Amino acid sequence: MRKVEPEYWERNTQIAERNEVTDRHNVKILMERFNQTRGFHTFQLMYGCELDDDGSIRGWNQYRYDGGEFMALDTQTWTYTATMSQALISTQRWNSPEVRAGEIYRNYLENECIDWLKKYVENGREELERRVRPxxxxxxxxxxxxxxxxxxxxxxxxxxxxxxxxxxxxxxxxxxxxxxxxxxxxxxxxxxxxxxxxxxxxxxxxxxxxxxxxxxxxxxxxxxxxxxVTLVVVTVVVVALHVAAVVGFLLYR
Structure with missing residues (x-):
């Protein structure tokens, strides 16, 4: 497998650190919307893209709160859909003409994400194409x-x-x-x-x-x-001997 440049890890570490700060802030906002003051809560984001052999692509962007579906990006209209009432304020803002977050994410999923996916496939081609019989x-x-x-x-x-x-x-x-x-x-x-x-x-x-x-x-x-099979045969023989012994005892009593 080919190695990526050292700057790749440094850049993504910085992105992860910024996301951590953002996610902590998001959890506090959602706790307020759900009238929660304490407890353990989770905010999850899942996004990614697929590239098929025929060249077709697919992307997704979903959010969950405490394990439940919160909101997701509709990749047909490229707008966000709320699956909890507490998400409506977010989807309305993200779908507004001033923000248009769905279009921004569309550009990422259909271009930058696919470019990175192609690089990952090329770097790991030897491993990805490895075939080992089960x-x-x-x-x-x-x-x-x-x-x-x-x-x-x-x-x-x-x-x-x-x-x-x-x-x-x-x-x-x-x-x-x-x-x-x-x-x-x-x-x-x-x-x-x-x-x-x-x-x-x-x-x-x-x-x-x-x-x-x-x-x-x-x-x-x-x-x-x-x-x-041997166990079954032995069991039958033992039972037969036991029956014979009982019969013998009764006959010669």
Whole structure:
């Protein structure tokens, strides 16, 4: 990955420090609007841009307060829309002819943001285009008459992946639990998908994995360990011996 110039970090550090001051001020303003005098409160800003392979671009700019949607930029009209009544005073001012904040942000999202995105892609092209095949491990647990299936997919890159359990190679099984795609220390990713099923005598279960590093999707079949079969046989034998001993005791009493 190419390194950016030292001035990049200095410039962005200064921007972050200025934003911290602004955000502290914004929190105080919002606390007044919500009639709050104390407590822990959060003010969040999310913005960014996308550049697709066909050249189309998309941008967004959203604000949240205490986890709830506060206001957002409508990229069709390039005006701000309030999702809380306390945001109306802000959207009215930002949408006014004197301020036109939406148009200012439009210029940033469609130009400067895209320029930076292209630089980031070029600098990190080697890492972004790296393809690492996923490793897959399947396991199962019998509990209370049901079978809990686990599919652990790990060591893959890039991040996007499709993982699900299949019954008899055809039917999707409703997912019982799915973790988020999590990063590994080496830059690869991992995910676990679990399903709770009622096993049938002739049913087979497989974990379906589709990833850009694969020529074709994987279907890893879960097979019960042979020790489970042995355990069932031993249990039957022990029960049979116990019954025989009881019968013998009754006959020779």
């Amino acid at each position: 490793k897959v491990k399947v396991s199962g647990q019998h509990k209370d008459g049901t079978l809990m299936l686990h599919c652990q997919v790990y060591g893959f890159h890039p991040r996007p992946v499709d993982v699900k359990w299949m019954k008899n190679g055809v039917d999707d099984i409703p997912t019982y639990e799915t973790t988020h795609v999590l990063p590994n220390p080496d830059g690869t990713y991992q995910i676990r998908v679990s399903a709770d099923v009622m096993p049938g005598e002739d049913d087979s279960y497989s974990c379906y994995v589709d990833h850009s590093s694969l020529g074709a999707p994987l279907n890893i079949v879960w097979e019960p360990p042979s020790s489970w």
